[in-house]
Amino acid sequence: MQQSVVRSLARTLAAELPSSADRDVRLQGWVHRRRRLASVTFVVLRDRTGLAQVVVRDPDVAAQVEEIGEETVVEVTGRAVANPQAPGGVEVVDPAFRLLSQPAATPPIELWRPTVNAGLPTLLDHAPVTLRHPMLRAPLEIAAAAVAGFRDTLTGLGFTEIHTPKLVGTATESGANVFRVDYFGRPAYLAQSPQFYKQAMVGVFERVFEVGPVFRAEPHDTVRHLAEYVSLDAELGFIEDHRDVMAVVSAVARGMVRAVQELAPAACERLGLTPPSVPDEIPAVHFTDALRIVDAPPDEPDLNPAHERALGEWARDEHGSDFLFVTGYPMTKRPFYTHPQPDDPRWSNSFDLLFRGTELVTGGQRLHRYDDYVAALRRLHQPLEPYESYLETFRYGMPPHGGFAFGLERFVAQLVGADNVRKVTLFPRDLHRLTP
């Protein structure tokens, strides 16, 4: 009888408990923590929406709770009552416990502790369990929100979502750092980016975006590099030059930051996240001016990390902005499909977006004339043949276009201030790690 009443009761989520006082409730979740005092045992239950406090006074139930280790999955039925001392102001009393699975083994880290002290290898080796920790889960909630913000912003601007193949026939974009696949007995490669495909799709949809994995056989073991990451790519046609692309990047950055605040407020609060300020117009400096700002010699071919950090400080001091565009990078440092600066072809119509002094986005205007591609590849003494199916697009009329790519994990790492991109990556892949 009791059982059938219980079953007919809808599940109450932890976040709904504060508004459920004086009602019978049925909670389901993980035993997050037990605390046994002299006359009372507290059980904190965790579900996807947060934590709920359950108060056990009945000695028989307390004895049962004694047996239920942390992380065991249970159903708790009881009465929700107001208690100003309880988290959220409401707790569950007179509870009955029912196991929904077998009792849990002791987890590799204590998930109920407010902070995480375990080393990175432990956290990564046991990620399916350690990610349950609210502090470790938070960056993944932020990532989901950021991706939603990316897509919503671009959809609002008339972009169409595409899904391009990750198995490709030639390692064209860069011969190095590419993973080789046995494809029915012949070689194939994992795509390092959707670059060529998104450009081709500008010919079909004008404006496209893709959220998907990219693969880099990155032989460097650094805190910033992964062998597989999620790339947020966009490409648009009918631009005047790279500044039209930068306007879209600005809108996207704003949309992503806003989405993180609106869709993942609990994760932001848990991490004590200070949302960055994205000005209405993100400041931009040309590469040549950037060198002057950081006191680098004018013939420096690229910006190093120290330069980027100095530029980040300059942007905050001079413009009150966490973001800064650097434009016009030397053509020699950009890929062959980059459009040169029309008035001085030493420089390019390209840009990086720095976020707090670290590169976050790379983009620019691309070549759009077939003849320019042929000339660019010839200048680099590259054969045309591997690029044939890529170049075909440009024979049949392509508008001036450009695009950009965010690395999702780097964005999240920079947002939450993680010192290693692996800390915010779901099951990272690198030189040494292929599991779990």
Added chain:
Amino acid sequence: MQQSVVRSLARTLAAELPSSADRDVRLQGWVHRRRRLASVTFVVLRDRTGLAQVVVRDPDVAAQVEEIGEETVVEVTGRAVANPQAPGGVEVVDPAFRLLSQPAATPPIELWRPTVNAGLPTLLDHAPVTLRHPMLRAPLEIAAAAVAGFRDTLTGLGFTEIHTPKLVGTATESGANVFRVDYFGRPAYLAQSPQFYKQAMVGVFERVFEVGPVFRAEPHDTVRHLAEYVSLDAELGFIEDHRDVMAVVSAVARGMVRAVQELAPAACERLGLTPPSVPDEIPAVHFTDALRIVDAPPDEPDLNPAHERALGEWARDEHGSDFLFVTGYPMTKRPFYTHPQPDDPRWSNSFDLLFRGTELVTGGQRLHRYDDYVAALRRLHQPLEPYESYLETFRYGMPPHGGFAFGLERFVAQLVGADNVRKVTLFPRDLHRLTP
């Protein structure tokens, strides 16, 4: 002077032309078609929103148009005027043309013809160009809308988006049909599904979904199989049994169909698409009843395509539904992580969703107790060791859970009635095809 005026004029999209009568306009797009009559030349311009008619009477401009081949990218400035005979009721007169790129070569198919007569190899070999045809582009617009519907429905139900690795260390889910990768000198594999990862993430988020590529080294050359496709995956915890999963599948199917109608109406109209009817409750039959309905012997181990077609007809006749769930498939035919039917372990708590008589979704309840996994693998004489990092999740408390997966390309193919999944796939990959 004229130039600067023109530049300051915002671009008018083809779809905006009907509401732009009696205004100066600046259009940009591809020359879709030219028609030269005795005293007038019509130019149809194509952009991402549709077609626009431009009327050329000036002989000098007509001579210029003569030189501009189809697919050349141009800017047209002129006056928008109402004309009941023009498509959309408004056309552009007194135009000036400016090339935005170099003149286009003659495309491999005539993109301006209303229907496509070329063979599949031609269409696929030249996909970057042939996909510009409005009829070939339409399925990709429908795919984008369907994915948006999938995500929006699940987000509304409290699911969190995840991105799981495609490079995996062991070919566990099925040893066959897996692509092998050279991973820094050791073997790795391309994930055939995010199955194990999405289950693990139920322990973190309770409800998760993923949209991403999956890889099958499929040695069969059929109209339904691809070596790489987009899988729409979801998994949820705290279910009673597979029927809770089916309720989510129903909501998702409804959300996807609605999104296709709302977000891609032009594509639906172009293809003359009849939207399927998704009843409030999708009918469901148990496998044993399904065998009876199709007059198959009761010991038949699986449903073949003819059976599925007959069930599709039955669902339409008996329930007025394009969709039908078949539940309870024999355990021997389902993967080892499938939860058995509690009252008769010959059958499983699994289901397929048939759409117009073809399998569209596979799903079910999974095992959630560590001991059950160990027993299931032992029964199959499988070693535990390769599954270790997968099984770890279940040691630490996992709720009863289940999930499902849609194949995006199959969904679109069935929706638009394509006889080959390649016709609705962006750059398909199969036994023979790795380009473009």
